[in-house]
Amino acid sequence: MKYDEMLDRGLSETPDIQGSSERFAVPDADVRQEGNVTVFENFQQVCRDLGRDEDHLMKFLQNELGTSGHIDESGRARLTGDFNARRIDEALAAYSEEYVLCPECGLPDTVLDREQGALILRCEACGARSSTSG
Structure with missing residues (x-):
């Protein structure tokens, strides 16, 4: 068998990993306003879905949104300021691009x-x- 034939055969038998990333979707944030604080209700679940440490994601959100915040006793992220779900989702997408996806x-x-x-x-x-x- 010639080299080109072997190469073609090898390429045709190699699994395609291109479409495999479709199994990953950046989780949507569930947020609500509480005075001048944005409460990120499903923060712990998002951390689990991304497979990342809560403190690391919290620090990123604070930097990305230019605000302060903390994780409360219920595991929700409390961010100072008025941030809608779209803005939090954009920050989560940026985090995923930088720290989750290869x-x-x-x-x-x-x-x-x-x-x-x-x-x-x-x-x-x-x-x-x-x-x-x-």
Whole structure:
């Protein structure tokens, strides 16, 4: 068998991972106003869906939205200011792009590791490693 034939055969038998990222959808935020505070009701569930630490996501939201906030005893994020669900969803999409989805294969099968003080996004699907800004 010639090289080109073997290459064609190998490519035709290789599974296509391109469409696999469709199984991941950035979760929608469930928010409500309470005075001048925005309460992110499903914050803990969003953290679980993204597979990320609550404190890490909270710090990102504070920076992205330019506000202060905290996680209350019920696990809800309380953000100072009036933020609608669309604005929170945009911040979650930015977080997912930076800290959840692999920049190489686009899959969400990643973990955050600290190496020599730097935060590294390591993909368990393709093995790619990339530095993040956080």
